[in-house]
Amino acid sequence: MNKGISTNARVGIFVAVVLLLLFWITFKISSGTIFGRIQGYTLTAEFDNAQGLNTKTGVFIAGIKVGYVEDIKLADDKALVTLRIIPGVKIEDNAKAVIRTKGLLGEKYIEIVPGKQQAAALKPGEQIIFTESPPDLEELMNKLNGIASDVKSVTQSLNDVFGGSKGEKNMRGMFDNLNRTITHMDRLITSTNKNLNRTFDSVNTFAQALKEQGPDILTNLAQISGELHAIIAENKQSVNRTMENINQASERLDKTLANLEVITGNLKEGKGAIGKLLSDKKTEQQVTKAISGLSSMVGGTSRFRTIISYRGEYQFAYHNVKSYLDLRLQPTWDKYYLLGIVDDPGGYSSTSTTYTTVKNVNTGTVQQTETVNNNISNQLKINAEIAKRISYFTFRGGVIESSGGIGVDINAPNDKAQLSVEMFNFNEKPYPELKAMLSISILRYFLLSGGMTDIANRDVRTWFMGVGLKFDDQDLKSIFGLAASTTYVNTK
Amino acid sequence: MTFRPIAIFEYIGARFTTLLEELGGIFSTFLQSAGLLFVPPFRMRLFLKQMEFVGVESSFIVLLTGAFTGMVFALQTSYAFRLFGAENLIGPSVALSLARELGPVLTGLMVTGRVGSAMAAELGTMKVTEQIDALYTMSINPVQYLITPRVLSSIIMLPMLTILFDFIGIIGSYFMAVFLLGLNGNRFISDTIYMVDLKDIYIGLLKAAVFGAIIAVVGCYKGYFAEKGAEGVGKAATQAVVISSVSILIADYFLTALLF
């Protein structure tokens, strides 16, 4: 029955262990007060509004509890709050005491935003001069207004770049050029049908090849690039023109970026609520920490990236090319904002009639000519999306092709391939436009894509094949200095 | 048999009287055993033995249930709190409910099942085999000899087991939250410490002490007044568990209303 250890010993060990646990818990919870005997020192702080504060409300530095509110008194229309700080924690005399809220509806706590390190530490009983009370509702509304005007100015600057007759003309011109390029390519590809077939065969057997003939894949890839090389070399002129156009476009994008720079500058300086949020050292630290934590997972991709991509999609049913130019601002690996323009030749056709009045000089009569234009209007559409990535899935939503839409991208583990499904334009057709696309990035800058658009609407849906280019800010820097693709291809 | 409406009231009245009798018996057993605590002789060995039985030997089952309770509780609350992005409340809510309610109540119920029934069965057997009479003929007060140590050690050990339950439960929820739900461990701890007051824990322990008294007094009372051989002993054990469990839940309600 005793199993070697006597009853006394067993009970003794049990009681000792439990009392130790209780002592430990007590000590942990009272953090700094041992058996109710208060330790540490007090500081005071004056707040305009101490609503929601209680004695025992926690005081935190960098999210770590360093004390609690010991007393709250009224002093000349202000709330004089006494803070008990645990021993060993130094608070500089230029630190700031801020009343914050946990979560949306959570309880209040006091955050000490540390001041400069070289400042003198506050002595027991002294006052923290800088304080910030929680905003009341009115103030909050003002801030929201500020956010709204910020957003407005962003759209304004975007409008300045892309909108207006001049902007539109520029863009249209650029797209025309791009279009032509693609058409050239299209023709080229059609003429070199044999090559094309081989290429697509290669793509088709890609999956199989992966399985069986690893080394052959490389050969195939070499073939593809060789073909691309041939195509581009044969058509150097139009490629050059494309690059020129891209140059032009990039100039404009430069402007956009400049505008964005102003905005981000504002943000940096802490103008507006978002700005405040961003400029807040704490937030920044937290964000940086979060990012650095994640970056170990995703490699070096956690830096702020700007990605510009162009895509042309050849629509088999309509024999035309739909173009996309996207600017992707990616502050963290798992989040990006996308601004883009879509040139859709199949847009929405409308008919307009132009009346031209010509005064016949000879006869003196006024003749009116009636021209019926089969306008394809609304060709230029806008993309503006917010995207959030969770592991292999990216969820995005916002404005897709000038209408509300949502989409999801599924990435292959190495991000080289992507399956996207998006849905937009919920109003104008019997079914929303549903688009499914598989895209593969090859040779770093190129994109191959294929899929089907408007799947749900039987009579207008079409298969498409696409080619695209993709650069990020780093690439742009290097590419713009060089004779672009030729150089690249030559080195190959 | 004719139906007499008055029979219902007679039945209820009889049940009510039995209930009152039972309550009176339990209460007087408690008072007797408590009173005899201060009358010599003091038998340390009996206390220690009961402490071992109630405390040490219950620790495994308490640790087991505590760990799983903490884990399950963290998992369940996480669903709700995630909806509001309030994951930081998982730790505190687990810790608070453990300290205030789940710790004492579940420990009480576990110990009732293990110890309360055993006490009723043991004393019941002693009763029907005349061992209690034998004690009496040896001029030993059976209440003092049998019941007082059981009640006292339960009152002492239940809070201790509750500390174990609370502690392992919080560890379980920490494990669940940090390793399986991916929350930050240090945040979890600091949030928990921030939200939980010593008062919460101590009041929980006070509750546990009351539950300990209930378990032992009911178990001993039922055993001490067991009747009719093996069947009576079995009945005593079952009733002890039922009465203790219900009493613990009722007492918990009143203690919560009174103390918090």
Added chain:
Amino acid sequence: MQIDIKGLKKSFGTNSVLNGIDLTIEDGKTTVIVGQTGCGKSVLIKHIIGLLRPDAGQIIVNGADITKLKRKEFGGILKNFGVLFQNSALFDSMTVGENVAFPLREHTGLSPTKIMDVVREKLAIVGLKGVEQLYPAELSGGMKKRVGLARAIALDPQVLIFDEPTTGLDPVMSDTIDNLIMNTQKHLGVTSIVISHDIPGTFKIARWIAMLYKGKVVLYGSPDDFRNTQDPIVRQFLERRAEGPLQVEA
């Protein structure tokens, strides 16, 4: 210590067990109580030790009516009693040694080694050796009875109350126990109340015999009185016949 029982009545519900018992237990002598099973012998002695309270009647010990005593006040009297229960009533959570040592530990200031000596001595008297470490569950019925006896005599009490000490023992062992009762009576002047179904043993140890029937004492006398009685009930009982005025209760 003389015990006078006067007009003792006890019934459980409608079952009237004792119906006016008048009996005197002579000091320093052995009184054997006999009677049919279920006639109330055990109930009678439970009254003497205060475990049961009579509905009517008195039990006078040392000139005081103990039926009026509170349970607590019984303690003083009980210290002089050694009781063997019909089914031994050993503490099954304790070893044999601890069972016998129990009264010694509780009521004497003897050292543990001294107590162990006494325990061994008392167990030897009832013919047991080397069983101190066993638990009651590990013993035979007869061994339990003898451990119970050893426990009852551990404190060398002035009054021994034995409920069927020899039931379940073989004849040789029964005679050993009978000799034990006779010797303690002879040498120490102990008052013994023995309940027995063993007629030869009864005649051997008894100074007085009382026979209970229908809640009353039908015959009280010396063994010779019993041998010579013409009472048909007593005769049938002593001659252990099934036929006669004594009926087995349904």
